[in-house]
Amino acid sequence: MTYEDVITLLGEFGFYQKRVYFLLCLPAISGCMQALMSVFTLAVPDHRCAIPGLDNDTWDLQDSKHTAMFNASIPTSDTLSSMCRLYADVTPRLRTSNWSYPMVRNGNFSYADNEGQGLRETTSCSRYVYDTSSYTSTIVTQMDLVCENQLLRSHAQMVFMSGALFGSVACGLPSDIFGRKKMLMISLVLHSVASLVITWSSYFPFLCVLLFLNGAAVTGIFTNAFVIGMELVGPSKRVWTGYVMEIFWSLGMMLLAPIAFFVRDWQRLQLTTSLLTLPFLSYWWLVPESPRWLMSRGRRQEAEAILQTVAKTNKVCLPEKLLDGAECLREEERQVEEESVLAALQHPAILTRCFVIFYAWMVSSLTFYGLNLNVGSLSGNVYVNFLLSGIMELVSYILCLCLLDRVGRRALNCGLMILAGVTCTATIFPVLYAPPCKNEDNQ
Incomplete structure (x- = not known):
């Protein structure tokens, strides 16, 4: 009996998995807020x-x-x-x-x-x-990051994204060694502390350090929460649950817009959104370790205790020694873990596919953050534009979820890449040829 067989017997997405997965999705809201907070906290008013x-x-x-x-x-x-x-x-x-x-x-x-x-x-x-009509105070106005110092503003955003890059690498291997839950909790604590301390940082180098740590924490939270969720649900539900976590990310965008509209001082805005991270510290008692990871480390009794809790919550009757027939699982997990990296290095086809996926993800991230972080440069109301961006992202996730099994992964991915490229390129023409419009009030 494999781990997949055990999860299928327990219920691929029973009440226990739904409850835990809902908890794991919630940090995506605060993570999105911190990742895109600079649209408002690093905004440059007229000056x-x-x-x-x-x-x-x-x-x-x-x-x-x-x-x-x-x-x-x-x-x-x-x-x-x-x-x-x-x-x-x-x-x-x-x-x-x-x-x-x-x-x-x-x-x-x-x-x-x-x-x-x-x-x-x-x-x-x-x-x-x-001009304080749109923003009472921002990091830019407090530290005068304009004119000769305007590059420091872009450096601050670059530092956050560098932290996100570091976190995506640094939280991968340690989660395999020390556990998904431990790395998730470390990231949550770091996220809460860094977000709160940013509120009172008035020294730019110190602010950059905090932004780097916060960026690493946001990535660590998302990746580890995603992995725990995927390893708790059955194979047939993983596509759906994967999209659900992304939907919570878009909800973070949609919530940040009205919060920023009513809280226009950057320190109060940072504090308000940071306080949302504190309840996540209770996840040490609410979220279990991944049973799959426990089995791969030979900690069968701990894994069995969690799976028995899953069975009890899902009202499924299972034998007391659930994993007695799954002795082969530990060797199976070790074999997969040991061969996965070697397979990518030794087989050109797998290595090529990995690089294609990495490149596609890089381009998608570049486009996503390039558009959303510069929404303040568009004409019209910045708060409405940001809200509309979040709504469109939510709609796109729902459409992809509906079309994925009908159209196929490769066709849908390639089609959306082409659509994004065409639409982004098409924006050049109104910029070059559209008649100039009068300055609009961004309040």
Whole structure:
């Protein structure tokens, strides 16, 4: 009797598996939120240099005198200059005139009358003001990650994704050695701690360290939860359950949009979503170790205890010594484990297929994150756009689930790859040839 036979006898997707699998799917919601949180926490609002000497300067011009100060200080010939440059000769004059005659009198700017219309030199900003209509506060506005420091913003996102890459590698082999549940719990603890501490991080290098750890934790949670779930259900239910976990990921996107809409301060948003991770620490008592992994390690009594619990919950009558007839299972699992890597290295066909799958997954991830992380660059309301993106992802999972057995894996995968390539390429044409539209309010 193989492990698959035992699971079939227990019920391929009975009440016990449904309960555990539902618990395993929930962290995908918070994982998605943390993976795509930067759409809101690293958002770049409209900004410009703060007017020197004006401590209460705001993005919106308050009155005619404020407008005159703005015209005296900020070049408006092009967008980049208006965001990142300041007239170099303004600061000393402001200090001597204190925004009074001859520069501003009764709200009228008279600098050009006195100095002529000559070309004026500009300098970089020492302080910025930001438009707070869409975001009260972001990491960008708190740390001034704009203009000369704008690359640091992309570095922060790159660090998170580097952590995700590290986590996908680092959580694989250790889960085979130490167990799926232990690696899942380590990832959950790291996820909770890193997410919470990010809330109060004001030092950029420290923030990057936390983002790296959080990225590794998110990947570790998803991969280990996925494996535990797959090893608890029967063969005929694995396609369905695999898609269900992805559906919870899209639910995370759909939940993040309204949360971010009502919580527009990045620290409060980070704290709100981080608190959602704390209940997952109870999984040490709620989620079992994978019986399949226990059998592969020769821990038959522990595996049998879990399987007996599954049988009791599913109301299935099984012999007390359930695995007595499955002695061959341990050798079977060891043989599969030892031969799997060697097979990929020794057989060109398997190795080629692995590289094709790896490349396809890389392209899919590049497209997915490239589109979703830049949804704030689209016209319209960023919160609505993000919500629509989550809804479309949910719809795509449901459609794929319905078509997978009818169309086939290869045909469906190739067809969707072609569709994605065509649609992404087609976006070039409206960008190049569509008439420009007026700036829209992203609030």
